[in-house]
Amino acid sequence: MSIFSNDFLRLLVVAPKEKRCGQPIMKPCKIQSHADPLLCPVEAYNSYILHFKDVQCMRKHYNHPDSTLSML
Structure with missing residues (x-):
């Protein structure tokens, strides 16, 4: 999931290894x-x-087959 504006980019790691x-x-x-734009x-x-x-x-997540990911 990602949310972006001109000031920031917010990402959410959906399936991290940490538990x-x-x-x-x-x-x-x-x-x-x-x-600096560059x-x-x-x-x-x-x-x-x-x-x-x-x-x-689009691809199914390897460890979570019920989740579909949009690859960047």
């Missing part, structure tokens, strides 16, 4: 933008998504 009491730990990750990871993500937005690459 707590047998349950996977969902790990949110927030990436801030950079003032160094900005948010701009790089937006550019990548716009370039490959029509390419569908």
Whole structure:
């Protein structure tokens, strides 16, 4: 799952290896933008998504077959 704006990119690791009491730990990750567009990871993500937005690459998760992932 990803949420992005001009200021940040928020990702959620859906099926991490780490577990707590047998349950996977969902790990949110927030990436801030950079003032320089050449160094900005948010701009790089937006550019990548716009370039490959029509390419569908759906796959079942290896360890969680009930989950379908959209590969970047």
